[in-house]
Amino acid sequence: MLNLERLRTLDALARHGSVSGAADGLHVTTSAVSQQMAKLEREVGQPLLAKNGRGVRLTDAGQLLADHAARILSQVEVAQADVEAQRGCAVGELRIGAFPTGMRGLLPGTLTALSAAHPGLRLLAREQEPAESMAAVVRGDLDLALAIDWHNKRMPVPTELARAHLLDDACDIAVPVGHPLADRARVSLGEFAADEWISWNEGQFCHEWLVHTLRGLGVEPCIRHIAEEHHTQLAFVEAGLGVCVTPRLGRGPVPPGVRLLPVSDTVRRHVYVVWRADADRRPSIRAAVDALREVAAAH
Template sequence: MLDLQRLKALHAVSVHGTVGAAAMSLGYTASAVSQQIAKLERETRTVLLERYGRGVRLTEDAHRLVEAARELMTIVERAETDLEERKGTPTGQLAIAAFASAARGLMPGVLAELAVRHPTLDVRMSEVDPHESVDLVAKGVLDMAVAHDWDIAPLPAPPGVEQARIGDDLCDLLVPRGHRFARRKTVRREDFDGERWVCQPPGRVCHNWLMGTLRTAGIEPDVAHYADENPTLVALVEAGLGIALIPRLGRGPLPDGVVAVRLDPVPVRHLYAIWRTGAARRPAIAEMVRTLHEHWPRAAEGTPPIGR
């Protein structure tokens, strides 16, 4: 009989593309995942992974097993949902992803409260960008994701995925204290011609929003520096190396050398909880969504607005 955990390991490799990334998503070591797949190869007397450059690729037989794994994981999820729903209590394991600033500014309080209120619920969080997390939920790798989109770049909604709006996160223009915008109450997009920027790398939602917004205003962005984390971007602004558009959630207090200026119109990103339709009846899903809603007002107020 095929072992479900070994099938899950193969499924994770198919989703993430490498044994190392699959291991990270499952909370295992790369060696453990390789051993699981080696055992599955022995059980099936089939080659499942082939060397390809510095990585691996799945054989045709492996792809067939991955499809079977998806079906089995769906059946198991349905059984777990039915059992949890009958008990009426959030329980079991819940794998959730959150983008960086939500993981920092929203999730600690949410996870701490759930741990106290529901000790039989084992929530495991990973920091994952929305471009990846929504797809991972749709594929069954994650149970939930806290994701975001921008007013001009809606979040894609794959089939079989549901979402709930958590709240709206406002975004400010951050400039060095001696910058020409520092004493202004508001700045418009048309004022940005000739400015140097610091922002997240290409492919990130925030980067795509900045590129689209400035180009719509007829300005080709001059990005001098890229960084993944907002605190790094704030440090680059403080050093006078560029200006940045950074949301308030999880940003923390600004250093004395950085000034927040209101952009007109104010950029807004929308936060969502995402889960699969098949798991919608799980009390754990409902409780996570409720707790996210409950904590959002405090998280949204965590960073002082402009003028404070």
């Protein structure tokens, strides 16, 4: 009979495309992955992996078995959810991924409430960008992920995932105190056509949103500086190096040399949580979603 953990290893190899990626996803060593695959090959009596340059690829037999493994593991997920639902207790391990401001603004209160209400639940949190964390939920490396999109640019959600809206997060424009618009009660994004911008990393969803939005207003943005953390962006603003969009969720203290200006345009992030639809009945998932909603409502 085929061993479930070895099928899980094969599934991880198929999803990640490399031994090292599978090892990271399974939180084991590359040696452990290789050993499991060697045992699985002995079980089925034929090669499942072939060398491909410095890496490996699945053989035809390996791909065939990996397709079966994905369906088997999905059914195991459903079985686990049904058993937990029948038991009615939120127990076991729950792995949550979150983007930085969601991690800071929502997860401390959520994890504290879950730990108090469900002492049998082991909680693990990981900071990741939304696209990465949603992919990790699809792969089964995470159970839940906090994600965002914007009022005028939606992020595609894989069909395997269920989602729940948590809150709409308003954003402001951060400018130095000496900026010509610093004393305004409200501004429009189009008024910053001549300004230099501080943005997120190129390729990130929020960076793409900023460029897309400004171009939609007829402004070709001059993005001079790139910084991952909002606190770093605000430090650059205080130094007079540009302006930036700053969400309110998880913002923290604002440097004294920065002014925050509300935007008359509808500049909002939609914050939501996603999980695998086949795990929908797990009490731990439902408990986490409820706790996130309560913390988000308070925010």
